[in-house]
Amino acid sequence: MALVKAGIMLRQHDDGTRSIRPDTPRASQMVKNTVDQINSMAIIEAYGLPGNTGTAQPLIPRGHLPSSIYEVLETKFGQRMTDLARKDTKSRVGPREAAALINAGITLHQHNDGTLSIDPTTPRASQLDKQKADSANARAITEAYQLPGHTGTTQLPILHGHLPSQTYLVLGTKLGQRLHALAKDDTESRMGPEEAAALINAGIKLRQHSNGTWSIDPTTPKASQLDKQITDYAKANVVIEAYQLPGNTGTAQPPIPYGHLPNAAYEVLGTKLGQRMHHLAAKDTESRVGPQEAAALINAGITLRAHSDGTWSIHPDVDRLNPRRGPRAALSATTGPAVAEIATTDPSTQPTLDNPYAGTAWALLPELHQNHTPSPQPAIPTHTTANSTSTHSRR
Structure with a gap:
């Protein structure tokens, strides 16, 4: 009776006994x-x-x-x-x-x-998330490099085949940071198929790994390297103008005498050339010249100093112009050694320094190279230490 009260269904057997129903x-x-x-x-x-x-x-x-x-x-x-x-x-x-x-x-x-x-x-939903992220990365690349389909959101497109700076942002995506991470030698980052296609269209070299995945080739050039080259080219043009080297436009009047540094206040083409050259000639300088600027300085008769890391600056012993005999003062004079010095200094007839920068620098200046290829001249020795004797006498 207790089982019945508990709601358990019973079944009765032929002999009158009872048991619990199997379907309970x-x-x-x-x-x-x-x-x-x-x-x-x-x-x-x-x-x-x-x-x-x-x-x-x-x-x-x-x-x-x-x-x-x-x-x-x-x-x-x-x-x-x-x-x-x-x-x-x-x-x-x-x-x-x-x-x-x-x-x-x-x-x-x-x-x-x-x-x-x-x-x-x-x-998995994670696969869908990867697809969404891949599409978003591809859109950011399309925008950054202004590939077909871009909306013109970015005002500073990245040059084809170059990586942007690490701080470059577009469409809310830290594209620069991602691309630099993908381009590391030991990177574990990988790209999706849409992102890879966009990078290829942007001229970026890819690297395939043993498991079939892809990252960016570590040798891909950075836009910052191009910026340095452009800056170096601009600085070389300023030197060419200041010393009236082949290819100058005659903007600098009067030119700086061959082999001398201008005074610190000297400006040309809107550039504080005098200030830069004095910084480059300081004994403890950390400033360095690029290959094109170096070639221009060499052709202007400026002695360079090689540092242990292979970089170059201006040798501290290079002659300075006396501010009282600066180019503008000399130009206004009618007689005197200063006028003769400027009048007889022809940069095109001066010797060119034979160092690793000279040949490559002219090759990097195609516009100048077309019309003004420097002719072979006797070499001027460079200074490799601060204690070396200058080729220029102090005045």
Whole structure:
């Protein structure tokens, strides 16, 4: 009678005895039903299916699995879905959970015993995130290099085949930082297919790794290197103008005498050339000349000093102009040595220093090289130490 009062159904046998009916539900089955209901509710919430309460933010894209750490309704939903999608999984879905998964676009896998789990080939939301990031990176590259399809958002396009500075931003993307990370020798960063296609269209060399993935070739030139070359070219032009070397436009009146530094206040082409040259000639200077500027200085008779790291500056012993006998004062005089010195100094007839910069620098100045190729001249020795004797006498 106690079993009957507890709601347990009994069956009577022919001999009058009784036992519990075999179809009596188990408490464990009730627990399974409850768990199945909870799991189906979590799916409805996570995918924003009809009946959801809006608790899950963000929603999982339809047909994709969440990350393993995804939680919703205080359920470790991502972990369960990951377990259900393993090839060797022993986990199974309940009937309500299965119906919710099908409504969420998740493909199920049926086993020989008729039970169900998630198809292991079901795509992950992380893959979708990668695709979105790849598309966003490709758009940023298209914009930065002004490739076909760009909107003109960026006002400073990156030169084809060069990497931007590390601080370069476009479309809210730290493109410079990403491209420099991709171009490191030991980089572990890799690019997606859309980003790779955009980089190739931008003239960026790629490097393929043994596992078939891609990064940027570490030898790809930086835009900053190009900026240095442009700056070096501009500085060389200023020297050419100041000393009226071949290729000058005659802007500098009067020119600086061959082999001398101008006074510190001397300006030409809007550049404080005197100030720069005095900085370059200081004994403790950290300023250096580029190859084109070096060639121009050499052709102007300025002795250079080689440093241990292979860089160059102006030798401290190079003659300075006396401010009272500066070019402008000399030009206004009618007689005297200063006038004769300026009048007879012809840069085109002066010797050219034979050092590694000279040949390459003229090659890097194509516009000048077309019309003004320096003729072979006796070499002037350079100074490699501060204690060396200058080729110029002090005045």
